[in-house]
Amino acid sequence: MEMQQVHRSHLLKKFQCLMEGITHQGNPTLLRKIYTDLYITEGGRGGVNEEHEVRQIERASWREAACDRPIKCNDIFKPLYPQHKSFKTVLTKGVAGIGKTVSVQKFILDWAEGEANQDVHFIFPLPFRELNLMKEKTISLVDLIKHFFSDIRDPSVFTSSQHRIMFIFDGLDECRLPLDFRSNPKCCDVTESVPVDVLLTNLIKGNLLPSALLWITTRPAAASQIPCKCVNQVTEIRGFNDPHKEEYFRKKLSDESLASRIITHLKSSRSLYIMCHIPVFCWIAATVVERTSDESGSGEMPRTLTQMYTHFLIIQVSLKNSKYTEQEERDEEMIFKLAKLAFQQLEKGNLIFYEEDLRECGIDVTAASVYSGVCTLIFREESGLYQGKVFSFVHLSIQEFLAALYVFLCFSNRERNMPEQQQTSQLSALFRATTLHDLHKTAVDLAIQRKKGHLDLFLRFILGLSLESNQSLLRHLLPQTSSQSQSSEQTVQLVKEKIRNQNKSDRINLFYCLNELNQHAVVEHIDRSSGTLSVVMLLPGEWKTGEFKFETREEYLDEFDLQKYIKTPEMDQTELLSPDEVLQKLMPSDVFKSSKSAIMQFCPLTEKSCSYLAADLTSHSSSLRQLQLMNNHLQDSGVELLCSALCHPNCKLEKLQLDNCPLTEKSCSYLASVLTSHSSSLTQLQLTRTYWEETPDWEECLEWATKSPLVTLSSSAGCHPDCKRWELRLQDYDLTEEICSCLLFALTSHTSTLSGERLWIMGEGERLCSALSHPNCRLEKLTLDNCPLTEKSCSDLASVLTSHSASLTQLELRNNKLQDSEVGLLCSALCHPNCKLEKLQLYGILTEKSCSCLASVLTSHSSSLTQLQLSYSHLQDSGVELLCSALCHPNCTLEKLQLVRCPLTEKSCSYLTSVLTSHSSSLTQLELTVKELMGLDGHLTQKSCSYAMSILTSFSSDLTPLELIDNDVQDSGLKLLCSALCHPNCTLEKLQLNHCPLTEKSCSYLASVLTSHSSSLTELQLRKNYLQESGVELLCSALCHPNCTLSKLQ
Missing domain, CATH: 3.80.10.10 (Ribonuclease Inhibitor)
Known part of the structure; x- marks a missing residue:
């Protein structure tokens, strides 16, 4: 159909480009290039939401996305569920600048290009701001469409049943027509001339073209103008979610590194990042950052809303100056007039305004295009009904910024700028303030009185403009503005006091006010009567406040x-x-x-x-x-x-x-x-x-300390007998000869009461050992971690251990690469009658050959060893056999043996089992904390499980965690383990069976453990196991059993 094709072409030409921020000035961008999906959901109906829209954005950001049903822009007329019918009338809500008009534009563009909604034959977009210009007109629907769309000449478009028509009414909140759904006369004829508001009410009610589809967009506060019975579906545009924000900036900014930097920067500031839900704000932010960032990337990005909008104003004025070089009006005059317009329209609650509103503020309507960088000119020069002019600011937040700027300019230059007729306005109190603090106090009080938050941003901007940093930016545009950078401390304290007394919504905005004043959002308050400290703060990563009370009773305030x-x-x-x-x-x-x-x-x-x-x-x-x-x-x-x-x-x-x-x-x-x-x-x-x-200069420092009558100094220093003992830890140092000299002096001091701590010795071993053998040295514990000990070092240590005057009872030699001969020297000393050593750690040292030397120590009647740490050692079966044989010897006094991360085979486990069952063994604790019980191939076998079972059921076993990760234990092996877990002697609390192929039968064995009254299991890990449903049911049933002590299941 030729007329349809012409109409499509007309809409394609009209809507293929996006004029961001302004609609008459600037460079057009192809919509497809910049368009980013918006988050659209079912919007319900609910009551009228009169809150400030920034509050609504914040509230929407708290909601869990999982609770919403997202809707694609092109699918808003389609049923949400298959059993439902398609919708006839859809009402879409969204705050100012959230993307309602762009969504309409994308919907129309996709239709015009044949990509979506091809069951619709004609789409007629009729924005309310343009319909407002026809407020006094009487016209028929056919003529109305002809005037807006000159290509539609055939009335059969509306009368033929073959044509499916859609009307899109964008911007109900801007409507100035009296939409009286009760009193307006009925109209069913598309050729009947009636007032425009009568046409609209009859279209919406379905009297006129009952089969036509209608899409109405609006800000939330105006949604109630349409009766509920006239709307089949309500949707809500939430704007950009977090991925959409990033996508937009990467599309908008050609410089990838700059896009990444702005994303990171905006994420770092909640007050800015929450505004990025609004696409128009993203455009503002991108415009500002692109201009303020230099090539090196070192340009300072705005950190508060006030800084962002101040930069935006400066940029727009500079664009105006580059385009209109012959304008006589100074920047200062133009900004003041725009600010006055913004303030007056904010008072009246208007987002759009007309020529008479501009004239009131002294703005020349014929030159209005000069202002269009900041004040969008909806300006059409076509025939018919496009000759009127409608104005609005790019976004409500810009209007609020300029309104705050107007108040600030009036205050700064009271003699020249003070408004004459403000007595009847509720905001008139702002102009009576004599000091900056009075102005702030008045603004705070007025904002709090507006319970719906209508002055929230306005307040933030008033406070932010008082900072010298923002004023210095403005002085480039407003040179005659006097500085008003009085200390903001009074205002900060005022805001904090208000925070303590306000509800949650007001608190959040007041916290943002603190941020505009470069103050951190933490407010503390001590309540002496209840004995608590209340700390109120804006929670990290969340859009809400938290109040934490800390008891001041002594038992709660130790730390x-x-x-x-x-x-x-x-x-x-x-x-x-x-x-x-x-x-x-x-x-x-x-x-x-x-x-x-x-x-x-x-x-x-x-x-x-x-x-x-x-x-x-x-x-x-x-x-x-x-x-x-x-x-x-x-x-x-x-x-x-x-x-x-x-x-x-x-x-x-x-x-x-x-x-x-x-x-x-x-x-x-x-x-x-x-x-x-x-x-x-x-x-x-x-x-x-x-x-x-x-x-x-350690020598000087340590000698000062050691010469004190109160203190002697060393790795763990003692002090004068009248003083408490104290410790100085010098861990992980390369000790030089000078340092050792000081330490040796301290060690041999007659006033030393050393109990010991850790030293890392690099050289000077002989001198250290000489000091350790000194009669005055009382060092009891010596740690030599990661030290390059030689045979000579071990010989020196052996001499210390055999000295009758040495006090050493603990020796830690962790992660030292000792030869078997060096271990032999130490073991010989351990058998000496003078040796007092009770705890020995050979962490990651021992080999199979060394075990024979150590076994001789354990069987010696003169040995004092009670604890032996051999973890991370590869002992081999023969080495374990030698040790276990010694552990069963009547002379062996060892009570605790640690074999953490020592790879043990089935044979090794059998040797350990014999120790645990021996009547002559003194062993009371055996630590096998990870995967010690493995087969030769690195995995547990059934036999290994049987040995593990004997260890678990031993009265002397101290095995509390057991990791069997990535082992094919099989049903029979797990059965043995589970049998041991139910034994009264078993103290195992944590069992890890991650990545083990468990069957339903395995789950039944585990369930029996969980329901056992003697089980000590508190944590069970079963990750990466493909459990059958039946197996999961068995485990869940066991978890509900009264005997189950499990507190953690993974």
């Missing part, structure tokens, strides 16, 4: 963990108080003051926090006894402040941990001064794995 109160930069980079600032705010509260221990690791804190902590430590009221500052860069100045406080008579701190804190020589000297102080209460100083920024 203060700063990590609970701070957000890391990875979670939120822009709405972030530094950890130093969070600590400063919380220290006056009871939640900190009453704590005995403070954990502040990985925060990261700087020297600023040291000053706050020093002040607390020196106060009479401080309760701190332990302070953990691991992994913080405190710097010399920070350490100096802490050490000065530690020497104060009021300081009661006993334990300080500075692990992984980069320290310099100067920092060490400060710490040494604490150690020599008579007034210090410090008993433990931990410096594990500390990174030294420079080589410290």
Whole structure:
């Protein structure tokens, strides 16, 4: 049909390009190139939602997507369920700028190109903002269509039953026609001339063209204008979800790296990212970032809404200046007029306005196109009904920004700009403010009074414009604006006070207000009467507030963990108080003051926090006894402040941990001064794995400490008999000759009361061992991890062990590559009558040959060994046999044997079983914590399971976790294991059977364990098993049994 083809061509030409933000100015973009799917769902009907639309966006973002039924744009007239009929009238809701008009455009474009909805023969889009211009007209439906679409000349389009027609009425919220569905006369004739509003009500009610399809779009607040009985389906456009946002920016910005940076940046700020649900805001953000980012990528991106919109205004004015070079009107005058227009229309609740509204504000309508970068001109110059002009701002948020700017400009230049007739307006109080704080207080009160949040963004912008950083941007456009950057601290305290007293919705906007003032969204409040500290904050990653109450009773305040109160930069980079600032705010509260221990690791804190902590430590009221500052860069100045406080008579701190804190020589000297102080209460100083920024003068530092009458120093130092013993941990260091000299001095000091800790010795072994044999040395525990010990080193250690004056009772030689001969030297010493060693760790050392030497130690009547750690060693069957034979010897006093991650075969398990069943064995604990019970091929066999069973049922077994991951245990093997798990002696609590091919029969054996009254099992892992439905039913039934003690099932 020729007329239909002409009509399609007309619509294709009209709707194939998208004019983002403006409709008359700018560069057109093909819709298909930029279009990003919108999230459309069933919208229900519900009541009228009069809340501010940003609040509605926030609320929509909380909903679980799984609860919604998404609808494709082209499918809105199709039934949601097969048994339903197609819809005749669809009402689509969505907040301003969410994509209603673009959805209409995409729907029409797909139809015009023959891609969708081809059962429809004609589509007639009739925007309400254009129908408003015909408010006084009387016209028939046929003539109305002819005037809008000159290609439609044949009235049979409306009268023929062969034609299916669709009308699209976009923007019901902009309608200024009196849609009186009760009183308007009935009209059934498409040729009858009636007022336009009568045509519309009869089309919607179905009196006129009852078979026509109708699509009406609207903002939520106006949806109730259409009677429920006239609508078959309600949908809601939610805008962009998170994947849509990324897709849009990657399509909009040709520079891939810039697109990635803006996505990352926007995600870091909730107040910006939530606005990205609105496609128009994405366009604004992309426009701003594209202009403000330089080629190096170092350009500062806006971090608040006020910054974003200020930059947007500057960009649009610069575009205007480049296009209209001969304009006489200054930028300042133009902006003030637009801001006045925005404020007046915001007061009236208008989103669209007409020529008379512009004239009221002194705007020349004939030159209105100059303003169109900021104020969209809906301007048509075609014949017929397209000659009127309708105006609106690009988005409601821009109107609110300009309205706030108007208030700020009037306040800044009160003598020149103060409005004359504002007495009748509710917002008139804003113009009576004499100070910036008064203005803020008035704005906050007015916004709170509007319970639906209609002034939420307006308030944020008023507060944000008071910052000097935003004013300096504006001065490029408004040079005569005086600075109004008074301290915002009063306003911050006012907002925080309001937060404590408002409901959740108001709280959220007030939190955003704090962000506009560059303040972190944490508000603390101490209620002395109830004894609680209430901390209210905007939860990380969530669009809601959380209120946490912390009891101040002593038993709940033993520990203060700063990590609970701070957000890391990875979670939120822009709405972030530094950890130093969070600590400063919380220290006056009871939640900190009453704590005995403070954990502040990985925060990261700087020297600023040291000053706050020093002040607390020196106060009479401080309760701190332990302070953990691991992994913080405190710097010399920070350490100096802490050490000065530690020497104060009021300081009661006993334990300080500075692990992984980069320290310099100067920092060490400060710490040494604490150690020599008579007034210090410090008993433990931990410096594990500390990174030294420079080589410290250890000799000087340690000698200061050792010369103190109060303290002797070493790896774990003792102190004067009148003082509590304290420990200094020096773990994982390369100790030089000088350091060893200092340590040896401390070890041999007659005042030493050493109990021991860890040392990593690099060289100086002979001198160390000489010190360990000194009569004054009381070191009981020595750890030599990852040390290159030689045969000479082992000989020196052996001499220590055989010395009658040595005090060593624990020796740890983990991860040292000892030869069999070197192990033999140590074992000989262990059999000596003078040897007092009770605990020996040969972690990852022992071989099969070494086992014979160790077996001789275990059978020696003079051996004192009670605990032996041989984990991560490849003992082989012969080695295990030698050890187990020794364990059954009457002279053996060993009580605990650890064989963690030692690969044991079936034969090895049989040897261990004989020990567990021996009457002469002293063994009470056997640790086999992972996959020790494996076959020669690396997998458990049925026989292995039988040995595991004997171990599990032994009264001496201390096996609590057992991992059988990726083993083909088979039904028979699992049956044996499950039988053992039900034995009264079995203490196994955790069983892992991941990736084991379990059958239904296997599940029945496991179910019997779960229902056994003697089972100790609390955790069961069955991941990556293809359990049959019948097997799952057996397990579920067992979980419901009263005897089941399982608390975790995976």
